[in-house]
Amino acid sequence: MHELGITRNIVAIVSEHAGENQVKRVLLEIGKLSAIMPDAIRFCFEVCSKDTPLENAELQINEVQGIAQCQACGAEFEIDQLFGRCGCGSNHIRCITGEEMKIKEMEIL
Numbered sequence: 001m002h003e004l005g006i007t008r009n010i011v012a013i014v015s016e017h018a019g020e021n022q023v024k025r026v027l028l029e030i031g032k033l034s035a036i037m038p039d040a041i042r043f044c045f046e047v048c049s050k051d052t053p054l055e056n057a058e059l060q061i062n063e064v065q066g067i068a069q070c071q072a073c074g075a076e077f078e079i080d081q082l083f084g085r086c087g088c089g090s091n092h093i094r095c096i097t098g099e100e101m102k103i104k105e106m107e108i109l
């Protein structure tokens with residue numbers, strides 16, 4: 001489960017920013033194409049946040065829809081996987097959003 005390593009990183013980064021302060025809320029953005037399971041992150045967060053400034057913090061996760069742009073005609077459309085075909089027939093598409101995993105916000109008490 002690679003979510004454990006990812007969650008450890010998140011906790012480490014947020015802890016560093018929080019310093020001695022207690023973290024109240026963390027907002028993550030997880031792309032639907034990133035192969036990261038939000039439920040697994042939530043589960044790992046419970047474990048990883050113990051004895052850190054993030055203990056008992058509220059974890060919010062925004063899932064980001066995958067969007068690709070066709071390199072042939074420029075059209076943008078939603079995708080559920082990294083490979084797809086544009087309405088114009090071209091399969092030369094580039095993913096714009098949906099692969100990211102980032103810490104969007106953190107709230108400190």
Ligand SMILES: [Zn+2]
Pocket residue numbers: 070071072073074075086087088089090
């Ligand atoms: Zn196209």
